[in-house]
Structure formats: structure tokens, C-alpha cells
Amino acid sequence: MADLILHHYPASPFSEKVRLILGYKKMAWKSVMIPTLMPKPDVVALTGGYRKTPFLQIGADIYCDSALICDVLEHLQPSPSIYPEPGKGLARTVAQWADGTLFWAAMAHNLGPKGAAHMFAGMPPEAARAFGDDRKAMSFAMTRLRPPDAAAAYKSYLRRLSDMLDGQPFLLGQAPCVADFSVYHPLWFTRVRTPVVADILDHTPAVLAWMDRMQAIGQGIMEKFDSTRAITVAAAAEPTPVGQGYLSDSTFQDDHGIPLGSRVAITSESFGPEPTEGDLIAATRTHFTLSRTDERAGHVHVHFPRIGYVLKAVASA
Missing domain, CATH: 1.20.1050.10 (Glutathione S-transferase Yfyf (Class Pi); Chain A, domain 2)
Incomplete structure (x- = not known):
């Protein structure tokens, strides 16, 4: 498995949520400190525009929003579960x-x-x-x-x-x-x-x-890393093919009338208006995936949860 790279900063509440889950699951992870305020050029190189904190990087796959990160971590380390049955x-x-x-x-x-x-x-x-x-x-x-x-x-x-x-x-x-x-x-x-x-x-x-x-749960096994190396990791990797890896569901759920392959933008419903643009390659019942290319990070897949995010087609020039 490729390294888990968490892009965060110490005072970020949602980062504390993820750090504790990493501790609960006793997972090893690399820590990249990001700025609290814009501009965030190294963040945008990976996400394409999304600037909320934290986000998780695994190779050339970028997972935005702590809700989606929770799902990824559960897939990687099912026990102990953060979604126990029943309930x-x-x-x-x-x-x-x-x-x-x-x-x-x-x-x-x-x-x-x-x-x-x-x-x-x-x-x-x-x-x-x-x-x-x-x-x-x-x-x-x-x-x-x-x-x-x-x-x-x-x-x-x-x-x-x-x-x-x-x-x-x-x-x-x-x-x-x-x-x-x-x-x-x-x-x-x-x-x-x-x-x-x-x-x-x-x-x-x-x-x-x-x-x-x-x-008392703790925060797992953390190793300091930096954003330059994280971008190098992305550039050297290939993103996980749709339907494989940590978001294995690839069934297309079309609620927007936007076909796969379309140029789209994804934006938060409320907090954080910066859009991420890319080609829509997955729209399942739980998440969206965009394919995009950055001159520094190379070819990446950027993943968002459906809940809390707005998908719109981008008009061609």
C-alpha cells in the first residue's frame, strides 16, 4: 500500500478528527503541514482548487473532505470499525x-x-x-x-x-x-x-x-513530510483506476444529466467556494471522481463525497 499522506495543520478541528481515527486504527501516516490561509499553491497543485483542511493523499489519488477520508480509512483498515453494526x-x-x-x-x-x-x-x-x-x-x-x-x-x-x-x-x-x-x-x-x-x-x-x-486514543504513527515531496510522490505515481482501490464502487448514478467524460466543476455547498475542475470519471451513490492534470503533480484523481458538494458542467469554450 502507498503511504498515507495527510495534509493538515495543528489547529484544524477536522484534522483532529482524522488524526484520532488514524490513532484508533493504529495506522502509520505522513504529516504535511499546510498554510492556514490562502494562497496555498502546493495544496491547489494537488486538489485543483479545493482548499479546505484536511485532505488525504495516497499516491496520485487525492481524497477531499473528512467524511470521505473516513470511508477510505475504514476500507484500508476495517478493524476496529468506525461504522460498527448495528447502527x-x-x-x-x-x-x-x-x-x-x-x-x-x-x-x-x-x-x-x-x-x-x-x-x-x-x-x-x-x-x-x-x-x-x-x-x-x-x-x-x-x-x-x-x-x-x-x-x-x-x-x-x-x-x-x-x-x-x-x-x-x-x-x-x-x-x-x-x-x-x-x-x-x-x-x-x-x-x-x-x-x-x-x-x-x-x-x-x-x-x-x-x-x-x-x-487517550492517540494519533497513530506519524512521520513528518513536506509538500514538495508529496507533490513529487503524486507526479511519480498513476492514479487508481475507477472501480479499484479504496473506492471500489463504480456504478454510475446520474442525478445531474451529466455524462461521464464531461468537463465539470465541483464546489462545496456552503463553506469553501473554490471549485475544482476536471473530467468526470466516476459519479457513484457516495462519491464523485475527477481526472485532472497539473504541471507539477502530474495526472491525479481528485475524489469528493456526494453529500455536501455541488456538481456542475463546465461550458466548453
Whole structure:
């Protein structure tokens, strides 16, 4: 198997989700640190435009979005499973809620005036402005919660999570599943990255104890790598043929009237408007795959989950 190369940065909540899953599955991986703000030329060389964090590289295959990365890691290392039976549908549903509704409530609370001041303490004012401008551009189509409204919602969600932990160590049973990893990462950001507003967690001690159990999982076997070498790896490899490898389903599900082979663009539904263009070579019930060529990375396949992403045909010149 080719090396797993995770492109991420330490403070990224969704990266923490993936890092913990790598730890739970005791997998070895290479760590490439990427910038927190645009421009990201080495990222774009591999993804073609997608700039959210993290993404996973295996040779010349690029897997975007933590939800899809979870599926790839499960295929590579089925045990211990993050989609245990019975109840994997419930686990996926809770995970999707956590990656969206819970995440945005938590982050609006975390990055309110008090939390933001803590994050940027000791840094020049232009650093905070640059971060704010960058994230504003990424969320241009979103309605974002005000910190007081976010805090109220966050408190309610924490109480519900506490109820889920009654009589069991993890959210849906005796072992962690994808729901646990997805719920954990925005709470991790509160506790670790914005501790000045982490007192919101104190009212749910069961959640804090669960967070301790999650943190103890660890992050697998990590080796430092760099983006230049990662691009060289992609250029030296050939992408996995459709229907083989870690996304083995190749059955065409046409919901758009766009035939395979068409030039298309894929964009996030909301956060992160930058499109990736390429030739559509797979559109299954769960994912899209684009084939594209970059002068540095060579021929790559870029993979996206269906849920959360918009597919559009690109008009020919």
C-alpha cells in the first residue's frame, strides 16, 4: 500500500478528527503541514482548487473532505470499525449533524470576541484581520450564528450529548464510532485552542470524561513530510483506476444529466467556494471522481463525497 499522506495543520478541528481515527486504527501516516490561509499553491497543485483542511493523499489519488477520508480509512483498515453494526446509519447521521450544526455553533462560540482575542494574543492586528477576511470569503454563502445565540445552542447540544453518555462510555455504545470522532473535534477546539471560553463544558462532566477517553486514543504513527515531496510522490505515481482501490464502487448514478467524460466543476455547498475542475470519471451513490492534470503533480484523481458538494458542467469554450 502507498503511504498515507495527510495534509493538515495543528489547529484544524477536522484534522483532529482524522488524526484520532488514524490513532484508533493504529495506522502509520505522513504529516504535511499546510498554510492556514490562502494562497496555498502546493495544496491547489494537488486538489485543483479545493482548499479546505484536511485532505488525504495516497499516491496520485487525492481524497477531499473528512467524511470521505473516513470511508477510505475504514476500507484500508476495517478493524476496529468506525461504522460498527448495528447502527452504522445512526452513526453516520450523528456524524453529519456534528460536522455541520454542532461544529458551527461551537466555532461561533469559540471565535467570539473573548476566544478570538485569546487566539491572536501577542500577534499583530493584521494577523487577526487576515484570518477573519479569509474565513469570511470561505463562508460567503452562509448565515453565521452570533456568539450569544451560538452559546445557547452549544449548551443545549452539550446537554443532549451528556444524556447520550448515560450508562455507556461512548456516544452510541461501548466503543467509539464515527459519531464520536465527529462530535469530538469542535469540542476539542473549545478545550484546547480557546480555553478562555471552555467553561461552557464544565456543566456537562460526563462530556468532559468522554473527551478524556477520546484524547487517550492517540494519533497513530506519524512521520513528518513536506509538500514538495508529496507533490513529487503524486507526479511519480498513476492514479487508481475507477472501480479499484479504496473506492471500489463504480456504478454510475446520474442525478445531474451529466455524462461521464464531461468537463465539470465541483464546489462545496456552503463553506469553501473554490471549485475544482476536471473530467468526470466516476459519479457513484457516495462519491464523485475527477481526472485532472497539473504541471507539477502530474495526472491525479481528485475524489469528493456526494453529500455536501455541488456538481456542475463546465461550458466548453
